[in-house]
Amino acid sequence: MKRFVILAGLCLGLSARGKESANETAQSRPIYRCLFVVDTSWSMSRRKTVTLDTVSKLILSGVGGRLHAGEAWSIWTFEDQLHTNVFPAQLWDPRRREEAANHAYRFLRDQRPKKNKGHLDKALAAIGGEASLSGTLTVFLFTDGTEPIKGTPFDEPINAIFTTHAAGMRKAKKPFVTVFVAQNAQIAAYSVTPGGEPIFIPRLAKTSEKESAAPPPEPSSATKPEATPAPQPPTKKSLTVDEISEALRQSRKAKTNTVAAAPAPLILRGPTA
Numbered sequence: 001m002k003r004f005v006i007l008a009g010l011c012l013g014l015s016a017r018g019k020e021s022a023n024e025t026a027q028s029r030p031i032y033r034c035l036f037v038v039d040t041s042w043s044m045s046r047r048k049t050v051t052l053d054t055v056s057k058l059i060l061s062g063v064g065g066r067l068h069a070g071e072a073w074s075i076w077t078f079e080d081q082l083h084t085n086v087f088p089a090q091l092w093d094p095r096r097r098e099e100a101a102n103h104a105y106r107f108l109r110d111q112r113p114k115k116n117k118g119h120l121d122k123a124l125a126a127i128g129g130e131a132s133l134s135g136t137l138t139v140f141l142f143t144d145g146t147e148p149i150k151g152t153p154f155d156e157p158i159n160a161i162f163t164t165h166a167a168g169m170r171k172a173k174k175p176f177v178t179v180f181v182a183q184n185a186q187i188a189a190y191s192v193t194p195g196g197e198p199i200f201i202p203r204l205a206k207t208s209e210k211e212s213a214a215p216p217p218e219p220s221s222a223t224k225p226e227a228t229p230a231p232q233p234p235t236k237k238s239l240t241v242d243e244i245s246e247a248l249r250q251s252r253k254a255k256t257n258t259v260a261a262a263p264a265p266l267i268l269r270g271p272t273a
Contacts (some may be wrong), residue, residue: 002055005097008186013110022049022197030072030074030089030091031133031134032056032072032073032074032089032130032134033066033067033068033071033072033073033136033137033138034063034066034067034071034072034073034137034138034139034140034257035073035074035075035076035091035127035130035137035138035139035140036055036058036059036073036075036076036104036139036140036142037075037076037077037078037123037127037139037140037141037142038051038055038075038076038077038078038111038142039077039078039079039120039123039143039144039175040056040077040078040079040108040111040113040114040115041078041079041080041114041115041117042112042114042115042117043117043144044113044142044143044144044175045113046173046176047144047173047174047175047195047261048113049173050173050174050175050195051108051175051195052105052108052109052141053195053196054142054175054177054195054196054199055075055104055108055140055142056101056102056104057101057103057104058140058199059097059100059101059104060097060100060101060218061097062092062097063138063201064199064201066138066201067092067094069092069093069094070087070091070092071091071092071164072091072092073089073090073092074087074088074089074090075087075104075107075108076123076126077108077111078119078120078122078123079113079114079117079119080114080117081119081122082122082123082126084126087107088105090103110256120143120147120148120149121147121150121151123141124149124150124151124152124162125151127139127141127180128187130180130185131180131185131187132185133183133185134182135183135184135185136182136183136184137180137181137182138179138180138181138182138201139179139180139181139182140177140178140179140199141177141178141179141180142175142176142177142195143175143176143178144166144169144170144175144176145161145162145163145166145169145176146160146162146166149162149178152180152187152190153187154187156191157190158178158190158192161176161192162176165194169194172194174195174196175194175195176192176195176196177192177193177194177199178190178191179191179193179199179200179201179202181201181203181204183203183204188204189202189204190202243255
């Protein structure tokens with residue numbers, strides 16, 4: 001009987017330690033605020049140089065100042081498999097931004113492209129899961145645009161951009177950089193920019209505090225001021241025939257002197273939600 005009690009006590013102790021270990025593992029998992037998700041399959045090999053440059057510049061800038069000290073970020077890569085633990089999670093330190101950018105550059109440079117086709121669906125599913133866990137997350141997805149985006153609120157407009165600009169991006173050897181911004185565990189905004197260009201990051205509107213629904217108290221009849229009549233606008237003077245002719249002449253002159261504006265550079269952007 002004593003032996004049975006001792007064995008039962010040992011089992012309970014081991015079970016409790018196992019639960020504590022599992023809790024510690026769950027608590028030690030970083031909550032990411034920024035992720036770089038890069039397709040490293042063979043189809044991206046000709047766009048690798050621009051991809052490395054774009055990622056390192058984004059990190060050097062602290063993602064445009066969005067990363068704050070102590071926030072976690074990382075790089076995920078994928079081909080036929082998704083790799084989320086090859087590049088260790090990093091805590092942002094603005095004093096070591098150059099070191100972080102160089103580290104990321106060397107890591108991606110050393111990734112050998114695999115001939116297996118990139119499976120974007122696995123990466124997108126993981127991004128959705130991370131957004132739910134993080135709550136607030138910015139993701140930079142580097143792809144060649146051959147695989148459609150699925151499972152986001154913005155699939156249709158993003159895929160339309162991929163289809164329209166795929167040939168030009170392939171010729172320029174540039175990746176599509178699709179930015180997803182998650183808020184309240186949901187992907188709320190997106191943008192698509194060519195790699196090598198300044199990356200457009202959508203900013204979400206901050207929710208303002210609700211104004212009080214109660215109307216302001218009306219003054220009592222004793223203190224209520226008497227309404228004063230609104231001033232009447234001055235009567236417009238009718239134009240003479242000569243004045244009308246002169247106005248038309250000046251209008252035609254202004255149109256002939258107008259210089260056509262130069263076309264804007266190509267920037268592929270998506271509206272915010």
